[in-house]
Amino acid sequence: MSPVFVLLGLLTASASLCNGRIYEDLRIIPSLNNYDYVIIGGGLTGSVVASRLTENSNTSVLLLEAGGSHQGAYYLEVPGLQSFTGPGTVYNWNYTSVPQINLLNNTIPAPRGHVLGGSSSINGMWYTRGSSADYDRWANITGDQGWLWDELQNYFEKSESFVSPADNHNISGQYDPSLHGTQGPLKVTVGGYSQSLDQLVMGRLDKQFPFIEDYDNGKPLGFGWTQTTIGNGTRSSAATAYLDKYLNRTNLDIALNSLVARVIASNGSRIDTVTFTNNGLLMNATARVEVLLAAGVFNDPHILLNSGIGNATELSAMNIPVVNNLPSVGKNLTEQPAISNLWNTTNPVTTVEAEAAYEQALTQWNNTRTGRMVLAISNTVGFTRMNTSDPDVEALVEQYGELAPGPASPHIELLPTVNAFDAEANFANAQFVLDSVNLIPYSRGSITLDPINPSGPPLIDYNFYGAPQDIQVMRQAVLSALAFVSTPAWQEFLAEPVSPLLAAVVNEYPNVSTTTMDTYIRASTSISFHATGSCSMSPEGAEWGVVDPDFHVKGVQGLRIIDASIMPFAPAGHPQAAAYMIAERVADIIKADNS
Ligand SMILES: Cc1cc2nc3c(=O)[nH]c(=O)nc-3n(C[C@H](O)[C@H](O)[C@H](O)COP(=O)(O)OP(=O)(O)OC[C@H]3O[C@@H](n4cnc5c(N)ncnc54)[C@H](O)[C@@H]3O)c2cc1C
Ligand SMILES: *[C@@H]1O[C@H](CO)[C@@H](O)[C@H](O)[C@H]1NC(C)=O
Ligand SMILES: *[C@@H]1O[C@H](CO)[C@@H](O)[C@H](O)[C@H]1NC(C)=O
Ligand SMILES: *[C@@H]1O[C@H](CO)[C@@H](O)[C@H](O)[C@H]1NC(C)=O
Ligand SMILES: *[C@@H]1O[C@H](CO)[C@@H](O)[C@H](O)[C@H]1NC(C)=O
Ligand SMILES: *[C@@H]1O[C@H](CO)[C@@H](O)[C@H](O)[C@H]1NC(C)=O
Ligand SMILES: *[C@@H]1O[C@H](CO)[C@@H](O)[C@H](O)[C@H]1NC(C)=O
Ligand SMILES: *[C@@H]1O[C@H](CO)[C@@H](O)[C@H](O)[C@H]1NC(C)=O
Ligand SMILES: *[C@@H]1O[C@H](CO)[C@@H](O)[C@H](O)[C@H]1NC(C)=O
Ligand SMILES: *[C@@H]1O[C@H](CO)[C@@H](O)[C@H](O)[C@H]1NC(C)=O
Numbered sequence: 001m002s003p004v005f006v007l008l009g010l011l012t013a014s015a016s017l018c019n020g021r022i023y024e025d026l027r028i029i030p031s032l033n034n035y036d037y038v039i040i041g042g043g044l045t046g047s048v049v050a051s052r053l054t055e056n057s058n059t060s061v062l063l064l065e066a067g068g069s070h071q072g073a074y075y076l077e078v079p080g081l082q083s084f085t086g087p088g089t090v091y092n093w094n095y096t097s098v099p100q101i102n103l104l105n106n107t108i109p110a111p112r113g114h115v116l117g118g119s120s121s122i123n124g125m126w127y128t129r130g131s132s133a134d135y136d137r138w139a140n141i142t143g144d145q146g147w148l149w150d151e152l153q154n155y156f157e158k159s160e161s162f163v164s165p166a167d168n169h170n171i172s173g174q175y176d177p178s179l180h181g182t183q184g185p186l187k188v189t190v191g192g193y194s195q196s197l198d199q200l201v202m203g204r205l206d207k208q209f210p211f212i213e214d215y216d217n218g219k220p221l222g223f224g225w226t227q228t229t230i231g232n233g234t235r236s237s238a239a240t241a242y243l244d245k246y247l248n249r250t251n252l253d254i255a256l257n258s259l260v261a262r263v264i265a266s267n268g269s270r271i272d273t274v275t276f277t278n279n280g281l282l283m284n285a286t287a288r289v290e291v292l293l294a295a296g297v298f299n300d301p302h303i304l305l306n307s308g309i310g311n312a313t314e315l316s317a318m319n320i321p322v323v324n325n326l327p328s329v330g331k332n333l334t335e336q337p338a339i340s341n342l343w344n345t346t347n348p349v350t351t352v353e354a355e356a357a358y359e360q361a362l363t364q365w366n367n368t369r370t371g372r373m374v375l376a377i378s379n380t381v382g383f384t385r386m387n388t389s390d391p392d393v394e395a396l397v398e399q400y401g402e403l404a405p406g407p408a409s410p411h412i413e414l415l416p417t418v419n420a421f422d423a424e425a426n427f428a429n430a431q432f433v434l435d436s437v438n439l440i441p442y443s444r445g446s447i448t449l450d451p452i453n454p455s456g457p458p459l460i461d462y463n464f465y466g467a468p469q470d471i472q473v474m475r476q477a478v479l480s481a482l483a484f485v486s487t488p489a490w491q492e493f494l495a496e497p498v499s500p501l502l503a504a505v506v507n508e509y510p511n512v513s514t515t516t517m518d519t520y521i522r523a524s525t526s527i528s529f530h531a532t533g534s535c536s537m538s539p540e541g542a543e544w545g546v547v548d549p550d551f552h553v554k555g556v557q558g559l560r561i562i563d564a565s566i567m568p569f570a571p572a573g574h575p576q577a578a579a580y581m582i583a584e585r586v587a588d589i590i591k592a593d594n595s
């Protein structure tokens with residue numbers, strides 16, 4: 001059987017999973033060599049770009065995805081079941097970091113979506129754009145004014161349709177309609193199920209923690225109503241929003257279960273060939289115009305390094321023939337450290353009650369797409385700055401200057417959550433979580449190949465707290481959380497902190513010693529699921545960086561990177577809104593360059 005036949009067989013098989021409406025036109029694929037574009041990775045950005053490029057019926061695209069279909073997967077649809085898509089599930093790459101030397105050598109999870117839609121099929125669905133200064137800094141760093149916040153508004157809005165929440169409550173005053181798109185594929189809304197926690201949070205607000213009507217206004221300082229990528233009570237992912245409607249396009253072929261190993265210049269110097277395995281068979285696909293890499297922050301470097309694109313010394317040490325010496329590949333990995341501050345509450349529920357509520361919520365969701373299961377995580381979120389009257393903050397600013405990109409950019413995010421279902425379907429005893437996130441990390445980690453097994457999982461080093469200012473900001477993020485819950489109403493709600501290390505911090509609050517604080521921080525720090533930067537943009541001609549501002553990989557022809565790994569700094573928030581924006585922009589740039 002020829003490789004083309006195997007691929008067609010696979011696609012026909014998966015079409016039957018999707019009620020037969022999808023892959024009916026695949027018989028017209030002449031061969032794997034007839035595509036204009038081959039996109040590596042059917043995740044968030046790959047799905048968007050595949051969808052946009054194939055709007056022109058003369059443009060043909062092959063989208064290669066390592067995972068399976070998202071369609072009919074219950075856990076990917078129900079917002080409240082996000083925890084069932086984590087490491088150890090079929091939807092996940094199951095990666096873990098190397099031991100973190102500044103976190104007592106703990107290893108930290110590195111989940112990513114392994115399914116059509118990629119991480120947008122499994123993420124927490126928070127939709128936040130960050131601050132205007134985040135993007136103005138990208139423009140500054142890259143020398144491309146096209147990255148200015150004002151220039152990008154079209155692309156944020158193009159991707160988006162702001163819709164009513166599942167409970168159809170009046171959302172006037174809970175967001176600013178002038179900031180949002182109404183015609184885009186991606187559904188965005190505010191929480192569609194109210195919780196008593198909402199009133200506790202909103203009732204707490206004051207001068208230090210003010211209300212903000214819409215944190216997508218470029219100056220996200222304050223607590224507001226969480227926006228999430230949900231429509232009709234159901235997850236909206238890049239796959240549901242950008243692919244489902246277009247699966248019958250004859251110019252778009254989607255190959256599932258197709259694991260890409262490397263890219264090759266088969267005939268001269270232009271990268272034109274993608275080598276992948278499908279059902280255990282090695283195959284090549286070639287692109288007439290360009291190969292577009294969208295395998296995500298951990299796997300882009302893995303593919304590039306295995307293709308001989310990376311630090312020449314390090315590649316040679318692994319006996320990988322050097323195609324292009326590009327030392328920054330995998331080198332500027334950025335993640336925002338996060339701590340879940342966890343308390344028992346004074347109104348716990350029993351396991352029996354929790355299970356009954358869980359069953360009721362599932363039944364309600366199944367029947368009407370309403371109820372607790374329409375919530376991603378929580379209805380409110382806050383962005384704040386460090387308290388400049390604290391002498392430690394004064395000293396920090398003295399030493400490093402302003403750590404955020406601008407005065408209206410936050411340093412810290414606080415996420416209040418209660419009653420999240422864990423993977424065992426518990427209400428976790430109605431514990432209360434207030435996440436503290438350092439939004440402005442300066443530590444840079446790396447993605448490298450495993451010397452023992454270069455084609456196996458990459459070595460992921462977040463290098464948390466490698467830059468000394470990061471733990472100092474995290475101290476402030478924990479103090480900020482404790483300040484938030486210091487009011488009588490909150491003290492009445494909260495019982496003991498679950499961790500004895502947090503209890504020690506709380507006991508010393510507000511004058512917490514550095515030893516007590518750092519003992520808690522080093523034992524408790526984890527990820528916020530926001531890794532970026534492993535293939536950073538830099539100015540054209542720069543000595544560092546992986547791609548130019550127009551997404552071309554430096555020093556090679558025919559290859560662009562089009563995903564979240566190109567962000568030189570993470571936006572001050574959750575990165576998916578920026579990832580959709582990036583994908584919309586690069587699709588336009590590619591169309592313009594090749595028209
Ligand atoms: C658990 C989790 C929770 C998150 N929560 C939020 C949130 O609430 N809000 C937010 O804004 N952001 C969140 N994020 C981050 C956000 O989802 C990502 O930033 C975004 O999806 C990145 O898009 P991408 O296209 O770069 O990569 P992905 O969406 O990860 O897509 C990469 C795709 O490439 C495929 N792939 C990888 N390697 C290969 C290969 N070798 N061959 C073929 N295919 C390959 C993958 O299977 C995947 O489909 C979360 C992420 C995770 C993992
Ligand atoms: C597609 O190509 C044909 C033939 O070259 C041309 O007539 C047509 O206008 C093109 N369509 C689009 C949408 O570009
Ligand atoms: C992740 O682990 C699950 C459970 O073992 C497995 O089914 C899945 O295939 C793994 N993912 C990958 C990409 O190997
Ligand atoms: C972490 O591991 C390194 C290297 O193995 C070791 O030198 C160090 O002592 C360890 N640190 C802790 C806190 O265990
Ligand atoms: C870019 O950053 C530098 C250094 O911080 C600053 O001096 C300059 O004004 C910035 N330029 C723009 C265009 O923002
Ligand atoms: C929604 O609330 C706003 C502000 O409170 C009010 O002006 C408006 O009339 C309400 N709309 C509906 C349909 O009730
Ligand atoms: C919302 O979901 C319900 C239940 O599945 C379905 O009947 C309805 O058609 C959906 N509405 C939209 C607008 O998709
Ligand atoms: C795909 O389906 C849609 C609606 O079902 C239809 O309007 C469109 O013409 C179809 N396109 C192709 C190429 O078959
Ligand atoms: C893929 O292409 C490369 C370069 O042209 C070639 O060496 C290799 O044999 C091809 N592999 C397959 C499976 O066709
Ligand atoms: C390439 O890697 C070697 C070995 O790790 C290192 O010494 C060198 O500094 C790297 N080159 C660049 C330009 O970063």
Ligand SMILES: *[C@@H]1O[C@H](CO)[C@@H](O)[C@H](O)[C@H]1NC(C)=O
Nearest residue numbers: 327328331332536544545568
């Ligand atoms: C990481 O990014 C910074 C700019 O933020 C740059 O100066 C540095 O050279 C980069 N490091 C590598 C190894 O590419």
Ligand SMILES: *[C@@H]1O[C@H](CO)[C@@H](O)[C@H](O)[C@H]1NC(C)=O
Nearest residue numbers: 074359360361362363364366
């Ligand atoms: C809800 O629907 C799913 C998928 O159809 C099914 O597996 C599950 O048993 C249903 N749960 C309840 C409580 O009805």
Ligand SMILES: *[C@@H]1O[C@H](CO)[C@@H](O)[C@H](O)[C@H]1NC(C)=O
Nearest residue numbers: 344348429495496497498499
């Ligand atoms: C928190 O609640 C759980 C369940 O009721 C209990 O087992 C645990 O001891 C409590 N923790 C503290 C620190 O009080």
